[in-house]
Amino acid sequence: xxxxxxxxxxSNNPNPNLPFQNFKCDKKKxxxxxxxxxxxxxxxxxxxGILSDNGYELTHIRKNSDINVLVTCAVKDVTxxxxxxxxxxxxxxxxxxVAGCLPKTSKNLIESFSPNSSxxxxxxxxxxxxxxxxxxHGQKVVALEDSMSTKVNLPRLRLNPVVSIxxxxxxxxxxxxxxxxxxxxxxxxxxRIGEIVRQMExxxxxxxxxxxxTSTDNGCYGxxxxxxxxxxxxxxSNVEGDYKIRVGxxxxxxxxxxxxxLISLYRNNDRIFKFLHMPVQSGSERILQKMKRxxxxxxxxxxxxxxxxxxxEITIATDIITGFPSESERDFEDTxxxxxxxxxxxxxxxxxSPRPGTVASKYxxxxxxxxxxxxxxxxDTIKKTSMTRNLMWNGWKGEVLIDEIxxxxxxxxxxxxxxxxxxxxxxxxxxxPKQLLGHYLSVKVVKVSNYSLFGESxx
Numbered sequence: 001x002x003x004x005x006x007x008x009x010x011s012n013n014p015n016p017n018l019p020f021q022n023f024k025c026d027k028k029k030x031x032x033x034x035x036x037x038x039x040x041x042x043x044x045x046x047x048x049g050i051l052s053d054n055g056y057e058l059t060h061i062r063k064n065s066d067i068n069v070l071v072t073c074a075v076k077d078v079t080x081x082x083x084x085x086x087x088x089x090x091x092x093x094x095x096x097x098v099a100g101c102l103p104k105t106s107k108n109l110i111e112s113f114s115p116n117s118s119x120x121x122x123x124x125x126x127x128x129x130x131x132x133x134x135x136x137h138g139q140k141v142v143a144l145e146d147s148m149s150t151k152v153n154l155p156r157l158r159l160n161p162v163v164s165i166x167x168x169x170x171x172x173x174x175x176x177x178x179x180x181x182x183x184x185x186x187x188x189x190x191x192r193i194g195e196i197v198r199q200m201e202x203x204x205x206x207x208x209x210x211x212x213x214t215s216t217d218n219g220c221y222g223x224x225x226x227x228x229x230x231x232x233x234x235x236x237s238n239v240e241g242d243y244k245i246r247v248g249x250x251x252x253x254x255x256x257x258x259x260x261x262l263i264s265l266y267r268n269n270d271r272i273f274k275f276l277h278m279p280v281q282s283g284s285e286r287i288l289q290k291m292k293r294x295x296x297x298x299x300x301x302x303x304x305x306x307x308x309x310x311x312x313e314i315t316i317a318t319d320i321i322t323g324f325p326s327e328s329e330r331d332f333e334d335t336x337x338x339x340x341x342x343x344x345x346x347x348x349x350x351x352x353s354p355r356p357g358t359v360a361s362k363y364x365x366x367x368x369x370x371x372x373x374x375x376x377x378x379x380d381t382i383k384k385t386s387m388t389r390n391l392m393w394n395g396w397k398g399e400v401l402i403d404e405i406x407x408x409x410x411x412x413x414x415x416x417x418x419x420x421x422x423x424x425x426x427x428x429x430x431x432x433p434k435q436l437l438g439h440y441l442s443v444k445v446v447k448v449s450n451y452s453l454f455g456e457s458x459x
Contacts, residue, residue: 008055014263017393019346021232025145027057028056028057028136028317029058029067030058030064030065030066030067030073030132031043031059031060031062031064031065031068031069031071032048032049032058032069033062033068033069033070034071034159035070035071035072035073035074035083035100036071036072036073036079036100036101036206037075037165038165038215038248039122040072040100040101041159041165042156042166042215042350043071043122043151044069044071044142044284045157045165046151046155047069047099049154049156049157050125050128050129050155051128051129052155053155054129056061056132057417058157060225061156062093062419063093065094066095067094067095067096067132067136068090068093068097068164069096069097070086070096070409071100072096072100072102072103073101073102074104074105074106075179075180075355075357076381077354077355079352080106080109083425084110084113085103085107087110087113087114087117087142087289088113088114091113091116095117095118095135095136095138096114096118096241097117097118097132097135098110098117098119098120099117099119099121100122101122101180101181103119103142104122104144105180105183105356105357106218107119107142107247109352109356115140116140117137117156118134118140118141118142119144120140120141120143120144120288121143121144121145121146123146123170123183123186124144124145124146125151126147126149127141127143127147128409129413130143131143135327146186150191150195151191152167152196152198152199153198153199153202154197161437162207162208162403162437162438162439163212164199164200164210164211164212165212165214166196166199166200166203166211166213166332167188167215168189168191168196168214168221169188169189169190169191169216169220169221169222169242170186170189170191171186171187171188171189172185172187172188172216172217172251173187173188173217174220174292175218175292175304176291177291177320177363178324178352178358178360178361179291179355180355180357180358182216183357183358188217188220188223188226189224190222190224190225193231193235196213196232196236197239200236201239204239204242204243205241207417207438209242209243209438210246210401210403211236211243211245211246212245212248213232213236213245213246213247216249217247217250217254218247218249219253219254219273220250220251220254223254229258229262230258230261230262233247233262233269235274237265237269237272237398243271244271244272244273244401244416245272246273247273247277249277249278250276251278251279251295252300253293253294253299255259255299255303256303258303259303261308263306263311266311266459267310267311273414273416273418274313274315274416274418276309276314276315277316277317278300278303278304278316278317279316279318279319279348280295280300280319281319281320281324282320282327282334283297283339284323284327284331284332285297287324287327287331290324290326290360290363292359293361297334297338298355304316304342304344306383313392313417313419315346315417316341316344316345316346317345317346318342318346318347318348319348319349320335320347320350321349321351321352322335322350322351322374322375322378323351323365323366323370323371323375324360325352325363325364325365326363326364326366327352327366327374332377335378336378337378338379339381339385340385343389344385344389345389347382347385349378349379349382351372351375352365352366352371352408353369359424372444376423383450383451386450386451387448389448390451390452390453391449393445393448393453394447394453395444395446396415396444396453397417397445397446397458398442399416399441399442400414400455401440402437402438402439402440402441404437405436406422410422410424411423411424411436413440413441413443413455419453420452421453421454421455422452422453423441423454423456424456424457426441426457441458442458443457443458444456
């Protein structure tokens, strides 16, 4: 198969001087699977929505499909290895389209293992039909150029019928030395408030109850449009309906410019979950500078303190990287001390892994045994901190919004602080638990663990 470099030029194209021609084909089955962040999940929903609206049949069983689509993640090397393993296996079965971040960051790597797979970037979703049609006809397509179209108000098939994932911007303004996301998604491009609100209105009309506003970095939303996240939230929360908004990740350095307004909105608006995801990554000022994070521990702590002072029950999530190049024992101790001081409710931890093309990938690595030992100590601190914060909710009574049916037959709901509460199905009647999705139940938290709250339903 001839290698192609752009969407407009294909091998075996009957007329290479003409732009792509859509192929008319019988109804074909497509299997789509996404990995990684909520933005990737949203991308997969859009891909499925576009295909479904154009006559394709979506299948949940890979072996029944005519073509497979993988929406990939490139955030860690262990994730990349997992993606490559799946690409190698799936490309031997039938036509494969590799979408998501990995084609943008590691095109040559993918092609070395799977030279015939088509590639589609995270900002090329408007090319979905062309890529799928051509791939089914034995043509390889490389569609990696960023489109000028936005990802709002596109058709979508939701993974969870009550959760709407709306991407509010693409790219970011950060220059983190360890991150490949900037390589995949580029600089900030915010979507207009009116477009996002229209997407919300449609999703609420479709009975969505949780609205996830997501992006590479919500904190810098609107800086290219002379607006900001609080303006967006004020407009979104004025939409009529029964729903709650979950605000996605935002980096610490952008928050002080609108912190007072954000706190006021959180306190006075019941349509917004009292939840803040703010990655700090390290408690060492020296390491933060090597990471090129753009914030200090003081900025992070000031936001946490002000939020907790005004909204004591707010759920604060953060991210920590262990074993960043040149991290000393003192640097690591600074991280543990920062956790002790800030007491985050949720801590997502990961061991540093060098990503190709990033500045940090050229730095000398910390020894594997040292990283492993620090990771164990970090997890011990995380468990202790999480249990302390979870115990504050023991005995709590209130309403939770049911948003997930768990594999073990239990159900999960979210309270006003986006705390997940796990419980058994209410009552003794046999019924499909999916009927509870999007409904509120009155519960009491009767037990807590390091990572979960467990409740009993009074409904």
